[in-house]
Amino acid sequence: MKIGVLGSGKGSNFRAILTEIEVGRLDVEPVAVFSDVEGAGILELARASGIPAHVIREPRFRTKLSPEVESDVVRRLRHSGVDLVVLAGYMRMVKAPLLEAFPRHLINIHPSLLPAFPGLEAWRQALEAGVEKTGCTVHYVDAGMDTGEIIAQAEVPVLPGDTAASLHARIQVEEHKLYPSVVARFAAGELP
Numbered sequence: 001m002k003i004g005v006l007g008s009g010k011g012s013n014f015r016a017i018l019t020e021i022e023v024g025r026l027d028v029e030p031v032a033v034f035s036d037v038e039g040a041g042i043l044e045l046a047r048a049s050g051i052p053a054h055v056i057r058e059p060r061f062r063t064k065l066s067p068e069v070e071s072d073v074v075r076r077l078r079h080s081g082v083d084l085v086v087l088a089g090y091m092r093m094v095k096a097p098l099l100e101a102f103p104r105h106l107i108n109i110h111p112s113l114l115p116a117f118p119g120l121e122a123w124r125q126a127l128e129a130g131v132e133k134t135g136c137t138v139h140y141v142d143a144g145m146d147t148g149e150i151i152a153q154a155e156v157p158v159l160p161g162d163t164a165a166s167l168h169a170r171i172q173v174e175e176h177k178l179y180p181s182v183v184a185r186f187a188a189g190e191l192p
């Protein structure tokens, strides 16, 4: 199974997927990585692994891609033979071109137990709300913000003395286990 990865940041979830592939626990082939942020760590990770790294240039919008730019991403994903699109820290809303090209083959990871705390800095939202536990969620992507059907979740307790940074770090530890495990279920034909 060929995967395409979209991310805007450091790419630690992508790194976790790469690690599972390297140790032989995950049988997928990352064939293309895209980022809307030119210097993003996720692009460096791809290049270091010999995976084609693409910069998405979007001059008009900050929170989404214009239809022609997103359609070009779709074209390049298809050209690479991508079966499953994995959003790993991709910070824009996904629109019709991608949604229609990869129905139920487009997934995201979010740092909360959805439907609680969609949107930005979900770990900080959880801390400020005073909940006892939060976590992370892998879900199908739809047109809403973090509203797609939930595939899998992992819980993380909020500990006394937690800061936004310490809580986010512990959530990421769980993300790095959860995301590769869900991708493996696609590879095994258990999903979608």
Ligand code: GRF
Binding pocket: 007, 008, 009, 010, 011, 012, 013, 014, 088, 089, 090, 109, 110, 111, 136, 172, 175
């Ligand atoms: C993660 O916390 C993920 O849940 C959210 O964005 C962050 C990406 O981190 N969607 P990384 O780039 O994978 O390190």
